[in-house]
Amino acid sequence: MDRRAGTPTIDAELARRRVDTQFPRWADLRLRLLDPAGSDHVIYRLGEELTVRLPRHTGAITQVRKEAEWLPRLAPHLPLAVPEPVAVGEPDFGYPWSWAVSRWLPGEVATVEGLSESHEAAGALAGFLAALHRFDAEPAEDLLTAGGRLSAVIDFGELGVGDPARDLVIACTLMSAGTRATFRAALDVDDPTWTRGRGRALETGLNAYVAHAAVNPRVAAQTTRQITQALAG
Structure with missing residues (x-):
């Protein structure tokens, strides 16, 4: 945890541990940092078909469950592709917020x-x-x-x-x-x-x-x- 900012320090080890412990079916998939990413999330590509998104700060922590609820409802009615949520990870091992696994969108x-x-x-x-x-x-x-x-x-x-x-x-x-x-x-x-x-x-x-x-x-x-x-x- 970065105590000066009140936010967790997110690195490849933390992301790997999140995936391996909560979703062991993906434990063998390579994890690669996407840089630059947005200001709200640290994003890793997981294998060739998935992404892992971990909120950086408290202002972004409601996005995971909101997107998981609404994007599947919206997607069939929209003319452009949107992310497809696959799983929602839970807080653990010092990381205090929910996080997301989604399908990789090429582009x-x-x-x-x-x-x-x-x-x-x-x-x-x-x-x-x-x-x-x-x-x-x-x-x-x-x-x-x-x-x-x-x-x-x-x-x-x-x-x-x-x-x-x-x-x-x-x-x-x-x-x-x-x-x-x-x-x-x-x-x-x-x-x-x-x-x-x-x-x-x-x-x-x-x-x-x-x-x-x-x-x-x-x-x-x-x-x-x-x-x-x-x-x-």
Whole structure:
């Protein structure tokens, strides 16, 4: 446990022990760290078909069981792939939170360089959100691509009922002015909702920059772009 931060120290030994003791049927599968991963979870690939996700902090600990409950219900009704939960691990051996095993989704993490000018991707994401909103739920903005096209949405940490403007943050993290227009038109977003989305993008970008940019150049570049695009509209 990192007592200064109040969070557990997560390493390969801890992850291996979690798998081997709670799911011994996977004890022979190779465990490989995925880096970079998100700010909420440490992620390991388990064999060729699975991933292990361990929450990093208390703000992420409700995601495991929420995703296990809701993603199987949502998946048949969505036009893009989403993670398939396989098992939920329990706290033990000093690790205090539930953790998840899911199916591996092939693809590459979406990048500004790859998708910012893709009107096809903007339309596909708008279609995904339109389908998801019929369930009154919202995703976060981590995405996968395959063959230059949007293929999956993988981060549902903020899944829940709320203001649909929160879904618009992705327009400032990944898109350009032109593809934002395509995205907005496809979703038929009104001015107040769009403005709230820009405000959310500005808020989260500033918070992430302050928290991480000094030690992570990748986050610095991403959040600087997010802030700039949110201000630009």
